[in-house]
Amino acid sequence: MEKEFDATKIERYIKGELDEVEKQAFELLIEQDEELAEEVDFYRTSMDAVDVQGAILEAERRLADRGFFAEKKARKGKLITFRALTSAAAVALLLLIGWWYGETHYSDAVLAVVDPGVLAGELETARRLADSGQTTDIFSDGLQALQQEDYHEANQFFAQVDKAAPTYVQALLFLTYSNLRSKNYEAALENSQRIEDLSQDIATVQKAQWLRAKASIGQGVPEKELLAEIADDDNHRFQRDARLILRQLDSYWRKLIP
Amino acid sequence: MRSDKSSDDQLMERLRHRDPHAIEQVYLQSFDRCAKVVLGDGGNKEDAKEVFQEAIFSLIIKLKNPEFAIKSNVGAYLRQSCFNIWVHAKRRARKLQVIDAGLIQMTEETSMDEEKSALEEKYERLYACLRKLTDACQRILDLSYYQKKKDKEIALLMDYTPEFVKNKRRRCMQSLRKYMTA
Numbered sequence: 001m002e003k004e005f006d007a008t009k010i011e012r013y014i015k016g017e018l019d020e021v022e023k024q025a026f027e028l029l030i031e032q033d034e035e036l037a038e039e040v041d042f043y044r045t046s047m048d049a050v051d052v053q054g055a056i057l058e059a060e061r062r063l064a065d066r067g068f069f070a071e072k073k074a075r076k077g078k079l080i081t082f083r084a085l086t087s088a089a090a091v092a093l094l095l096l097i098g099w100w101y102g103e104t105h106y107s108d109a110v111l112a113v114v115d116p117g118v119l120a121g122e123l124e125t126a127r128r129l130a131d132s133g134q135t136t137d138i139f140s141d142g143l144q145a146l147q148q149e150d151y152h153e154a155n156q157f158f159a160q161v162d163k164a165a166p167t168y169v170q171a172l173l174f175l176t177y178s179n180l181r182s183k184n185y186e187a188a189l190e191n192s193q194r195i196e197d198l199s200q201d202i203a204t205v206q207k208a209q210w211l212r213a214k215a216s217i218g219q220g221v222p223e224k225e226l227l228a229e230i231a232d233d234d235n236h237r238f239q240r241d242a243r244l245i246l247r248q249l250d251s252y253w254r255k256l257i258p
Numbered sequence: 259m260r261s262d263k264s265s266d267d268q269l270m271e272r273l274r275h276r277d278p279h280a281i282e283q284v285y286l287q288s289f290d291r292c293a294k295v296v297l298g299d300g301g302n303k304e305d306a307k308e309v310f311q312e313a314i315f316s317l318i319i320k321l322k323n324p325e326f327a328i329k330s331n332v333g334a335y336l337r338q339s340c341f342n343i344w345v346h347a348k349r350r351a352r353k354l355q356v357i358d359a360g361l362i363q364m365t366e367e368t369s370m371d372e373e374k375s376a377l378e379e380k381y382e383r384l385y386a387c388l389r390k391l392t393d394a395c396q397r398i399l400d401l402s403y404y405q406k407k408k409d410k411e412i413a414l415l416m417d418y419t420p421e422f423v424k425n426k427r428r429r430c431m432q433s434l435r436k437y438m439t440a
Contacts, residue, residue, distance in 0.1 A: 007428045011402075045377075046434060047403040049384040052276055052318050054404025056311055059281035068285065069307070 003035055010043045095256070102253035111245060112218030114180050118207055122170055123147075136161065139171060146174060151182035162191075169199050176211050180218065188215035203237070206230075210238040213245070222249055266331050273314075274321040281314060288333045292340035299344060309347065312385060313339040319381040387437035395430035402427055 012018050013026050030037045063069065104110060123143070130140040142157030158175035161168060172195050179188035192215060195208035209230060216223040227249075230242035248254065272280035292313065293306035301309070313336050320326045328335045374382075388396065394416075401407045401415065402423075409420040418426065 007431065008424065042435060042438075043431065045380060046384060046388075046399075046431065049315075049381055049388060050399045050403040052315055052381075053385065053388060054400050055276040055278050055318075056281055056314055057400070058404075059278040059285060060307075060311070062278065063282055063285055069303075 005036055005039050007043075010040055011047070013040065014044050014047060098253060098256045102251075102256040106248050106251050106254040108217050108220055108222075109183075111222075111248060112180065112183075112185070112214050114177060114211060114214050118210065119173065119177055121203075122173055126170060126174070136164075138164075142171070142174060142178075146178060149181075151178045154178040155182055155184065155187075167198055169195055169201075169204060172198070173204065173207065173211075176208070176215075180211060180215055183218060185215045185218040188212075189219065206237050209236075210241070213238075213242065217245070217249075224249070266328070269332055270321060270328070273318055276318060284314060284332060284336070285310070288336045291333060291337045295337060295340050296344050299348075301344065305344070305347075309340050309343045310336070312343050315385050316343075316378070316382065319378055322377070323375070383438060384434075387434055390437050391430060391433060394426070395433065398423065398427050398430055 009018075009026065013023065018026060030040055123146070126135070126139070126143055129135045130143055138157050138160050142154050142161060145151070145153035145157060155175065155178045158171050158178055161171040162175055165171065172191055176188050176191040176195065179185070179191060189212055192208045192212035196205050196212070199205050199208065209226060213223055213226050213230065216226070224246070227242045227246050230236045230238050231246055233239055236242070269280055269283060273284070289306075289310055292310045293303070296306040296309050297303070316339060317332075317336065388399070391399070397416065398412060401412045402409075407415075409423040412418070412423045413420045416423070
C-alpha cells in the first residue's frame with residue numbers, strides 16, 4: 001500500500017511557508033524517507049511546470065483579448081485578398097497588353113490603312129501635269145489637299161473632278177485613296193470597283209483591287225476571296241502584302257479585339 | 259521581425275523569469291513562423307497553438323540551465339522546435355507513415371533529443387500529463403500554483419468549500435502522478 005503524505009505540508013515546504021523549526025524537522029524526514037523525498041520532488045517539479053504553463057496561458061489570454069489569434073485570421077484573409085488581387089491585376093494587365101497589341105497591329109482600322117506609296121507613280125505624274133498647267137484648278141487643289149493629308153478636303157475636290165469627268169481613272173484613283181484615308185469605306189469600295197471596270201492598265205487594276213480589299217477590311221467584312229486571289233497571283237504587285245494581311249486576319253491577337 | 263543578439267538575450271532573461279509580457283512578445287515575433295510550419299504540413303490553427311505552447315514551455319525549462327544558449331535567435335530556435343514537436347506529435351498519432359525528403363531536419367531533431375536532460379524530459383512528460391487532467395483540476399492547479407491564491411479565494415471562485423479545494427487539489431495531483439507513471 002502506498003504511503004499517504006501530508007500534501008499541504010509538502011506544498012508549504014516548497015512555497016517556503018514553513019517556519020525554521022518546521023522546515024528543519026521536515027528536511028530531516030525527507031533525508032530519512034526516500035519515498036517522501038520522491039514525493040516532494042514530484043510536487044516541486046509539478047508546481048513549477050504549472051507555474052510555467054500558467055505564465056504561457058496568461059500571455060495567450062492577453063493576446064486573445066487583443067484579438068491576436070482572430071487577427072491572424074484577418075491577416076490571412078487580407079493576404080489571400082492581396083494575392084487574388086495581384087493575380088487578377090496581372091491577368092488584367094496581360095489582357096490589356098494583348099488587347100492593345102491586337103488593336104494597334106491587327107484591328108480593321110490598322111489593316112485598312114493604305115500605304116501612300118501605292119500612289120507614288122500617279123502622284124508624280126499628276127504633279128508634273130499640274131505644274132505645267134495641264135490640269136484643272138480643282139484637280140490641283142485635290143492634289144494639294146492629298147499632299148497635306150487633308151483627305152476630307154481631297155475627297156471633295158476629286159469628287160468634283162469625277163463628276164465632271166467620270167472616266168478619268170487617275171482622279172478616281174486619288175478619290176478612292178482619299179475615301180479610304182477618310183474612312184469612307186463604302187465609297188472606296190464602289191470607286192475601286194469602278195476603276196477595275198474602267199481601266200485597261202494591269203497596274204492600275206491591281207491598285208484598285210488592293211484598295212478594294214483594304215476598304216472591305218475597313219468596313220469589317222474582309223473580302224478574303226479577293227485577298228486570296230491576290231496572294232495566289234505571282235504577278236500581282238501586292239501578293240506579299242495580301243499574304244501578310246491574310247495571316248493577320250486569322251491571328252490569335254485579332255480575336256482579343258471586341 | 260528580426261531581433262539582434264542583445265535584445266534576444268534580454269528577451270531570454272525575461273523568459274527565464276516567466277514574464278508573461280516576454281511570452282507575449284515571443285508570440286508576436288514568432289507565432290506566425292511556427293504556424294506556417296504546422297499549417298504547411300497538414301495541421302490546423304489549434305495544432306499550431308498547441309505546438310507553439312509546447313515550444314515555449316520547453317524553451318523556458320531549458321532556460322533553467324544557466325549554460326543553455328541559442329546559437330541563432332529565439333525566432334529561428336522556436337521554428338525548429340515547432341517543427342520537431344510537430345513531427346513527434348504526428349508520429350505519436352501514427353500519422354507519419356512515410357519519411358520523405360522533407361524530413362531531412364529530423365537529423366537536427368535527433369541531435370536535439372540527445373541533448374535533452376533527464377530534467378527536461380521529466381518536465382516534458384509533466385506538460386503532456388497536465389493537459390490530460392480535467393478542466394477543473396487544471397484550473398485548481400493554475401489558481402493554486404501559478405496565481406498563488408489561497409484555498410479560501412479558490413473556493414469562492416469555484417463555488418467550493420476550502421476543504422474541498424484542498425482535497426480536490428490532492429486528488430488532482432494523484433491523477434497527475436498516475437499519468438506520469440503510466
